[in-house]
Amino acid sequence: MKPTPLIELEKLRVEFGGSAGRRVRAVRDVDLTIYEGETLGLVGESGCGKSTLGRATVRVTEPTGGRIRYRGADITTMRGTLFRSTRADLQMVFQDPFGSLNPRRKIADIVAEPLLRARGFSASAAREVVDDLLDQVGLGREAGGRRPHEFSGGQRQRIGIARALAPSPRFVVADEPVSALDVSIQAQVINLLSDLIRDRGLTMLFISHDLGVVKHIADRIAVMYLGEIIEIAARDDFFAGPAHPYGEALLSSVPTLSFSPSRERIELSGELPDPADPPPGCTFHTRCRYVVDKCRTEAPLLRTVADGRQVRCHLPLIPLKGSE
Amino acid sequence: MRLVLKRLAAVPVVLLVLSTMVFAAIRLLPGSPATGLAAGGASGQATAADITADTEKINAALGLDKSLLSQYGSFLNDIVHLDLGSSFYGGNDITGLLGDTLPATIELTVAAMLIAVLIGMFTGVLAALRRGTWIDTATRTIGTVSFSLPWFALGVLGIVVFGVWLRWLPVIGRLPNALDYHPLTNFVLLDAILQDRPELIWPWLEHLILPATTLALSMAGFITRIVRASVLEVLGDDFVRTARMKGLSPSAILRRHVLRNSSLPIVTVLGLQFGSLLGGSVITETVFSYPGVGNLLVNGILQRDYPIVQGAALAIALLFTLVNVFVDLLYLALDPRLRKA
Amino acid sequence: GVAAEKDDASGGTTRSGGTLTLAIDGTSAINDPAFYTTLGDWMAVDCICRGLTFISFETNEPAADLAESWTVSDDQLTYTFKLRQGVTFHDGTTFTSADVLASLNRQFDDKDKTLPEGSSRPLKGIGDNLTSITAPDANTVVMVLKKPDRTLLGRLSDIGGRIISKAALTKYGADIGKNLVGTGPFKFASATSGQSVTLEAFDGFHKGKPPIDRLVLQQVTDPSTIVSSLLSGDISATQFTPYSALDQLKGDKSVTVYDTPKSFDAFLMMDVRRITDLNVRKAINLAIDRQALITQAFFGAAVLPDGYTIPPNQDAYDATLADLSKTDVAEAKRLIAAAGATGRTVRLMAASDSWHPKAAQLIAQNLTDIGLKVETDSVDPATYFNRLLSPDDKFHDLMIWERNGYYPDADDMIGSLAKPSGVYGDFISGFTTLDGSAAYADMLFEAKNIADATARKARYSEIAREWADKYMTLSMLVCASNPVVSGAKVKNMNWKALGNHRCYMETASV
Amino acid sequence: MTETLLEIRGLTVEFDVPAGRLPAVAGVDLSLRRGEILALVGESGSGKSALSMSLVGLNRGPHAHIGGEVLFGGHDLVAAGEKELRSVRGKDIAVVFQDALAALNPTQRVGDQVAEMIRTHRKIPKKQARERAAGLLGEVGIGNPAQAARAYPHQLSGGMRQRVMIAIGLANDPAVLIADEPTTALDVTIQSQVLRLLKRLQADHGTAIVLITHDLGVVAEVADRVAVMYAGRIVESGTRDEVLFHPQHPYTMGLLNSVPRVDGPAVARLPAIAGSPLTGVARPPGCAFAPRCAFAHAACGDAIPPLMQRYGGSAHLDRCVLDRSRDALEVTA
Amino acid sequence: MSELTTTSGLRTAFAARRLGRDPIAVVSWLVVALFVLTALIGPLLVSADPTRNTADALLPLGAAGHPLGTDDLGRDELARMVHGARPLLLVAFLSTALAAVLGIGVGMIAGYAGGKVEWVLMRLMDLALAFPSMLLIILIVSAWNPGVGSLVVGIGTALAPGLGRLARALAAREAGRDYVLAARLGGTRAPRILVQEVLPNMAGPMLAQVVMTLSVAAGFAAGLSYLGLGIQPPTPDWGYMVQAGQEFLYTAPRLVVLPAAATLIFVVACNFIGDDLRDALDPRGDR
Numbered sequence A: 001m002k003p004t005p006l007i008e009l010e011k012l013r014v015e016f017g018g019s020a021g022r023r024v025r026a027v028r029d030v031d032l033t034i035y036e037g038e039t040l041g042l043v044g045e046s047g048c049g050k051s052t053l054g055r056a057t058v059r060v061t062e063p064t065g066g067r068i069r070y071r072g073a074d075i076t077t078m079r080g081t082l083f084r085s086t087r088a089d090l091q092m093v094f095q096d097p098f099g100s101l102n103p104r105r106k107i108a109d110i111v112a113e114p115l116l117r118a119r120g121f122s123a124s125a126a127r128e129v130v131d132d133l134l135d136q137v138g139l140g141r142e143a144g145g146r147r148p149h150e151f152s153g154g155q156r157q158r159i160g161i162a163r164a165l166a167p168s169p170r171f172v173v174a175d176e177p178v179s180a181l182d183v184s185i186q187a188q189v190i191n192l193l194s195d196l197i198r199d200r201g202l203t204m205l206f207i208s209h210d211l212g213v214v215k216h217i218a219d220r221i222a223v224m225y226l227g228e229i230i231e232i233a234a235r236d237d238f239f240a241g242p243a244h245p246y247g248e249a250l251l252s253s254v255p256t257l258s259f260s261p262s263r264e265r266i267e268l269s270g271e272l273p274d275p276a277d278p279p280p281g282c283t284f285h286t287r288c289r290y291v292v293d294k295c296r297t298e299a300p301l302l303r304t305v306a307d308g309r310q311v312r313c314h315l316p317l318i319p320l321k322g323s324e
Numbered sequence B: 001m002r003l004v005l006k007r008l009a010a011v012p013v014v015l016l017v018l019s020t021m022v023f024a025a026i027r028l029l030p031g032s033p034a035t036g037l038a039a040g041g042a043s044g045q046a047t048a049a050d051i052t053a054d055t056e057k058i059n060a061a062l063g064l065d066k067s068l069l070s071q072y073g074s075f076l077n078d079i080v081h082l083d084l085g086s087s088f089y090g091g092n093d094i095t096g097l098l099g100d101t102l103p104a105t106i107e108l109t110v111a112a113m114l115i116a117v118l119i120g121m122f123t124g125v126l127a128a129l130r131r132g133t134w135i136d137t138a139t140r141t142i143g144t145v146s147f148s149l150p151w152f153a154l155g156v157l158g159i160v161v162f163g164v165w166l167r168w169l170p171v172i173g174r175l176p177n178a179l180d181y182h183p184l185t186n187f188v189l190l191d192a193i194l195q196d197r198p199e200l201i202w203p204w205l206e207h208l209i210l211p212a213t214t215l216a217l218s219m220a221g222f223i224t225r226i227v228r229a230s231v232l233e234v235l236g237d238d239f240v241r242t243a244r245m246k247g248l249s250p251s252a253i254l255r256r257h258v259l260r261n262s263s264l265p266i267v268t269v270l271g272l273q274f275g276s277l278l279g280g281s282v283i284t285e286t287v288f289s290y291p292g293v294g295n296l297l298v299n300g301i302l303q304r305d306y307p308i309v310q311g312a313a314l315a316i317a318l319l320f321t322l323v324n325v326f327v328d329l330l331y332l333a334l335d336p337r338l339r340k341a
Numbered sequence C: 001g002v003a004a005e006k007d008d009a010s011g012g013t014t015r016s017g018g019t020l021t022l023a024i025d026g027t028s029a030i031n032d033p034a035f036y037t038t039l040g041d042w043m044a045v046d047c048i049c050r051g052l053t054f055i056s057f058e059t060n061e062p063a064a065d066l067a068e069s070w071t072v073s074d075d076q077l078t079y080t081f082k083l084r085q086g087v088t089f090h091d092g093t094t095f096t097s098a099d100v101l102a103s104l105n106r107q108f109d110d111k112d113k114t115l116p117e118g119s120s121r122p123l124k125g126i127g128d129n130l131t132s133i134t135a136p137d138a139n140t141v142v143m144v145l146k147k148p149d150r151t152l153l154g155r156l157s158d159i160g161g162r163i164i165s166k167a168a169l170t171k172y173g174a175d176i177g178k179n180l181v182g183t184g185p186f187k188f189a190s191a192t193s194g195q196s197v198t199l200e201a202f203d204g205f206h207k208g209k210p211p212i213d214r215l216v217l218q219q220v221t222d223p224s225t226i227v228s229s230l231l232s233g234d235i236s237a238t239q240f241t242p243y244s245a246l247d248q249l250k251g252d253k254s255v256t257v258y259d260t261p262k263s264f265d266a267f268l269m270m271d272v273r274r275i276t277d278l279n280v281r282k283a284i285n286l287a288i289d290r291q292a293l294i295t296q297a298f299f300g301a302a303v304l305p306d307g308y309t310i311p312p313n314q315d316a317y318d319a320t321l322a323d324l325s326k327t328d329v330a331e332a333k334r335l336i337a338a339a340g341a342t343g344r345t346v347r348l349m350a351a352s353d354s355w356h357p358k359a360a361q362l363i364a365q366n367l368t369d370i371g372l373k374v375e376t377d378s379v380d381p382a383t384y385f386n387r388l389l390s391p392d393d394k395f396h397d398l399m400i401w402e403r404n405g406y407y408p409d410a411d412d413m414i415g416s417l418a419k420p421s422g423v424y425g426d427f428i429s430g431f432t433t434l435d436g437s438a439a440y441a442d443m444l445f446e447a448k449n450i451a452d453a454t455a456r457k458a459r460y461s462e463i464a465r466e467w468a469d470k471y472m473t474l475s476m477l478v479c480a481s482n483p484v485v486s487g488a489k490v491k492n493m494n495w496k497a498l499g500n501h502r503c504y505m506e507t508a509s510v
Numbered sequence D: 001m002t003e004t005l006l007e008i009r010g011l012t013v014e015f016d017v018p019a020g021r022l023p024a025v026a027g028v029d030l031s032l033r034r035g036e037i038l039a040l041v042g043e044s045g046s047g048k049s050a051l052s053m054s055l056v057g058l059n060r061g062p063h064a065h066i067g068g069e070v071l072f073g074g075h076d077l078v079a080a081g082e083k084e085l086r087s088v089r090g091k092d093i094a095v096v097f098q099d100a101l102a103a104l105n106p107t108q109r110v111g112d113q114v115a116e117m118i119r120t121h122r123k124i125p126k127k128q129a130r131e132r133a134a135g136l137l138g139e140v141g142i143g144n145p146a147q148a149a150r151a152y153p154h155q156l157s158g159g160m161r162q163r164v165m166i167a168i169g170l171a172n173d174p175a176v177l178i179a180d181e182p183t184t185a186l187d188v189t190i191q192s193q194v195l196r197l198l199k200r201l202q203a204d205h206g207t208a209i210v211l212i213t214h215d216l217g218v219v220a221e222v223a224d225r226v227a228v229m230y231a232g233r234i235v236e237s238g239t240r241d242e243v244l245f246h247p248q249h250p251y252t253m254g255l256l257n258s259v260p261r262v263d264g265p266a267v268a269r270l271p272a273i274a275g276s277p278l279t280g281v282a283r284p285p286g287c288a289f290a291p292r293c294a295f296a297h298a299a300c301g302d303a304i305p306p307l308m309q310r311y312g313g314s315a316h317l318d319r320c321v322l323d324r325s326r327d328a329l330e331v332t333a
Numbered sequence E: 001m002s003e004l005t006t007t008s009g010l011r012t013a014f015a016a017r018r019l020g021r022d023p024i025a026v027v028s029w030l031v032v033a034l035f036v037l038t039a040l041i042g043p044l045l046v047s048a049d050p051t052r053n054t055a056d057a058l059l060p061l062g063a064a065g066h067p068l069g070t071d072d073l074g075r076d077e078l079a080r081m082v083h084g085a086r087p088l089l090l091v092a093f094l095s096t097a098l099a100a101v102l103g104i105g106v107g108m109i110a111g112y113a114g115g116k117v118e119w120v121l122m123r124l125m126d127l128a129l130a131f132p133s134m135l136l137i138i139l140i141v142s143a144w145n146p147g148v149g150s151l152v153v154g155i156g157t158a159l160a161p162g163l164g165r166l167a168r169a170l171a172a173r174e175a176g177r178d179y180v181l182a183a184r185l186g187g188t189r190a191p192r193i194l195v196q197e198v199l200p201n202m203a204g205p206m207l208a209q210v211v212m213t214l215s216v217a218a219g220f221a222a223g224l225s226y227l228g229l230g231i232q233p234p235t236p237d238w239g240y241m242v243q244a245g246q247e248f249l250y251t252a253p254r255l256v257v258l259p260a261a262a263t264l265i266f267v268v269a270c271n272f273i274g275d276d277l278r279d280a281l282d283p284r285g286d287r
């Protein structure tokens, strides 16, 4: 069965900052398709534009250019009531369990809000849905009468998930939903998310910088570097061996719980360049160990290599499609 | 550097808008200076016809018979040429008047600022370091009370105690009338140096102490509060912990790490506070017959002398703007984080 | 302390040196006899320039000054002045008739080139009555009038009649106010608007160099600061002392309080166009508790206006007019009731400075007590003036104001107050709109020229009584003084003049 | 490898909080040996920072109560006066903090901040201190040390700042370096650079490092010995291999199991520990982990189990009363 | 504000405990309550007419029938003090309310909207702030008839930008919070977000600042009456009473001291309350 695209991004671009001199190009002409029912893991270093891409996809941050299509319909500039109800199909789970819940409202009100505003539920109808949801995320319905400060980080994250799920969205952006949590709690939340994805047939953009987490939840992996997607691959393919030198370095840098820690590490020199002033040519060339002259001048395109993965590199580590 | 230029480039724009606002506000004041002038001059012998004629003549001479728009046009034109017009009463050149009074006000407000900052810093730091003790409570209480003291009350109190009862300090003016002073820059301290007249300094200071302290006291209370809060905030910052980790003594931590960083919020507040200082100088200068712009402004308002009110208001606003630009630059100098661009 | 009985300008004038500082109401740094800005500036003019005649306020008669002597023709129309010789101006030029012509012409001719814009010419009235003014020689000036004017000599002593160096007038033109040059005891040194005027003793003053070196007129606007700076010694003397401080100052040895003549009128103007009923106006006049005003607004520095508008220090003062300012609340109530005016609203306007607001509150109470409803409005002096003179002003029915006698003659008081075409008769009270008012112009002119003092006084009293009885546009409140106070060290100061806002400091020492 | 540098005995740290007195560290015995890297692991709030900061009295204050003994060079640092502590801080024991941006003075050039550390304990001329500072910056792997020394913290990247922190820490060649989550805020690529640097410096200088972290991967990477903390107490300690690959305490096991790992197969569900860590004022009378423990039985709630050696090496201690078949619980390595 | 009082849980309990802890603050609350009470019902309790002139001028403290003596026009000083509370409190409260509505309204919209809207609104505020408040108030007040109305408009307008700045900063901070994003995602419209998500969360610091503003407004009201630009006689008003009494500084100092002290006490009390509220409501205070 051919997967149906749910979200399609075309040349999506987000820029920040006022005057021309210092514009941060956080997301640079990203083309990306997210298919119905899949979980796409988005990884990359801090500041590479993951959150911005995620936010722009659901238009909490307005894109500066490009198109967003949801089930084929262009929602890039959609406004008014239609947009509000459409957008309720697109929800977000946030990273910070403390900043993402209004400290002055009751849990039930927080979770009911999208039902009342976007789905036109009556208060009593909403109440039922909320109770069910709170049960589902493992908090219990009596949690509805309490306020956020009475909950721990992991519990708050469950509330955030309940709120995101309240309007029965088809698509959820989860922006580092577990990175603020302790390992033991992190595992609980990851499990909860996996269950919900499975039970509700959710489509998800799962943002994380932790490859381990992504590995356990995503179906496909997209790697971002300096505002661009540089590699997209099926999960197992990616972990078996990334096609982009950056992906390779990333994977090898993760400290592992193994007897022999001295496995080969690819040490990247330097750090992520200034997003306001990206290097010419391939943006990764300043840190790449395979760099050749071409990389310094010519920006590579996102090309399809074997296994249907896409990579933005002049010299991918996996042979190009058809060149085998 | 670019930020500096940007700040400076904004000044003319601010000034233009300021002048427009002043122009508009002044025209809202009730009463016309012309009738006042005509009436003032008229002895009991003048007839009604004389006054009507005089009023019209004066209006024409002052340009008040023209449309508001053309008045505005010539007003802007004049401002560009640094010509602020002349007083309705006798045609004193306003630019000249400001030249006479602005330095006095600058001396007063800067002196007040210095006193306030010295007192405020000292007490604020003390209160922060002794947080929660009676020293803290006392300092904060006194600070709040002095911050709430109205200038006029303080000024009058100072005059009664130090001028009349103790007779330590003179109560009016800027320099003794008996003294020959031929201003060069009209900043007494500067002139004392340029003209080699050290004997000017003490009488000048003597006259400055009361009005400046009056102005300073209420502000010092405010600064105490800000300094205390700011120092407490910085004391809680991680880099102070780093400094302690280095084994630095508390006084070295205070000097090298806390003071500079806690001065950042203080500096911004100072800029704004300078405004209230200028507002306070309007009252203080009246109480002390101190020859500054505030005094000029009050006279102008009472006499409906538009050009003077206009000029004085502009000068005050200009001074305030420049001080704030200066404060911004100081902020840039103090906080390297802003210099990134 | 209180001034000793005999502490006058008559004492010996030994040079003491030093600086004498007078507190003034304000200065625009323009000292020009043809341009009024503030009382303070004209005090400076008083010191810098002197006129043909001089009134010391010790007596009420004009005395010789720059005119050594004069003769008046029998028809009272030609005045021949012999000028004093050997007098020099501050700029070194010698005083001649040319200076007199140049200076007086600025008053008489509104086209004079040396007049600044917005100038006021206090002697304009003399100019209107003038056929010619000529100088047959350097030491003689001849003025020929159209109609006789007995007050001419007195009015020439006024500020407007001050003689300026012609050379300086030629040099500075309309800017003379910033560079005034006269023959007076003090020469102009410097002035800053809103602050002070500094004058220096003139070596060549024809009556001898004044004892002090320097005279500073310093603007002090805050009343409590005036008191404080008198006590602290920052101010040597002033006539702007707040009344309320007098008792205290009298008890303080560091200052001297003078018993200044009660020379100015405090009164209540009634706009007859708004309060049309004569009986209501009379009732208002009867309602006022003047004794309360004297004690509570003037703190004793005032007397009952027994001479109606003529203050007690003037020749035409006639105490038999006391009944014009009597207080009879019962009668006032009756009049109001009879006029059907009970409960009527009257608006009372006063300036917000000095004694005015206090008087307004006291009077408001009096008027309330007779059944009127009073709305009081205290406004700053500039607004006050504007409203006063604006013919379509809707703010006031009753206005509290004052008139100083700048030279001591009844014509300057009742003459200007009752004249229908004057400011008081026209703008302020609307007297000119009433039947029969026109006659008062002639009556007052005729009265002022009666040569015999007793007859003149009687005529003025008649006019006053009739004016009050028939029209009652002006209710006298009190005759008050400008209380002069000086530091104890100040001696031989002409405080009587200062009490009339005139400044003769040539004998004073510190 | 055997000389004991720092001996911690019965250390307690309690804070006054609105709810009462919070036992952040509830009696810890631990020793640090010369030249070793001791990793202190545990979840947020388990008392790792409180423990390490109290070693040099950095968390002293009116609302902190520190008890027990910290013996260093024959002196008890807990009982020591501020003045005495100041001579130890930065010279013998230095700290590298987690958030380098916050831990560096934003208005001072980093070179000067390093130099200040030197000059606080050695009276050498400013210029010389500056040169030495630049040298140190080079040593911690900063490319252009002279230029970096003139930079302000905000002008440096996160990795650079952390290197500056380390340079400050090492400036006086301390015997002990406490690194409180030195890499938590960094990206993995940078983290591995910094970890390698720490390891190299430790080898070069023979500095003993207390490495605080909650990332077990990092522990596996660099630590010689590991102590696992839970609710203010050490629940297990031993060599890296003993603790990570033969864990004794159910908490350690649970922790190891719940880490989503990049190596090995993806699993459908992660074996998570139920409930959440204990951070409140109230503490149960028995084992603090019992409420979350899958193996808990009645005895766990009675008394706090002692830290003792049960299996494996002599220095492998754990705080669990359960007697059970280790094999059943073994973690798959 | 009701949000504040209805908020249950630790935070409020903690805040409430703090509120009562500082004795100065407790006294300040009492003082302000007393003043408000005086302004409201005081005039009903004193029988003497505060505007009735009598011949008994300048009676000293403790004179028969006049516990605080009489003023220069023989009016009962106690009656004047009691009635004089009204205009000051009225002006202070009304102008603060105006400043709060203007400042918080504009600042909140600017901070939440960001972008061009913010730029324009903030430049407007900067303009008002480019004038020292005193100057601005004098210009505004002297353009109208002096009285309660012009004072309220003048002071309110001049103080609004100060509150506006804070409101903008707070609203901008809130606007960036994830829960605001979540509300937007949930289809909540901007006005409701402002009222429901943003406002309650900035209410704490804002309230403290508003109380501080109250003290500043009272100071300005007294100052302007002192300059003669405020409440007009014979209406009793503390500011004007200070000015009118200043003549008697040396002879009957109580005519200055009483109204000046009353004003001062009110202003100081407001400041202490503001401090206290800030301490109690500031989230940093929870640490």
Ligand SMILES: Nc1ncnc2c1ncn2[C@@H]1O[C@H](COP(=O)(O)OP(=O)(O)OP(=O)(O)O)[C@@H](O)[C@H]1O
Binding pocket: A016, A017, A024, A025, A026, A044, A045, A046, A047, A048, A049, A050, A051, A052, A053, A209, A275
């Ligand atoms: N509102 C904003 N205004 C200006 N710049 C922004 C804004 N939001 C993000 N940026 C910049 O855009 C770039 C990408 O930021 P983004 O938050 O998307 O990165 P990220 O990959 O999510 O990083 P992290 O892992 O740290 O969350 C960064 O350089 C960041 O500084």
Ligand SMILES: Nc1ncnc2c1ncn2[C@@H]1O[C@H](COP(=O)(O)OP(=O)(O)OP(=O)(O)O)[C@@H](O)[C@H]1O
Binding pocket: D015, D016, D017, D022, D024, D042, D043, D044, D045, D046, D047, D048, D049, D050, D051, D059, D063, D214, D279
């Ligand atoms: N200064 C303090 N005042 C009050 N409580 C404190 C203080 N410092 C720490 N605590 C509390 O002590 C407990 C232990 O804190 P500590 O910082 O040591 O934890 P940690 O293990 O370092 O956690 P993390 O991994 O989050 O850094 C926590 O509950 C914390 O809230």
Ligand SMILES: [Mg+2]
Binding pocket: A050, A051, A052, A175, A176
């Ligand atoms: Mg992010």
Ligand SMILES: [Mg+2]
Binding pocket: D048, D049, D050, D180
């Ligand atoms: Mg920690």
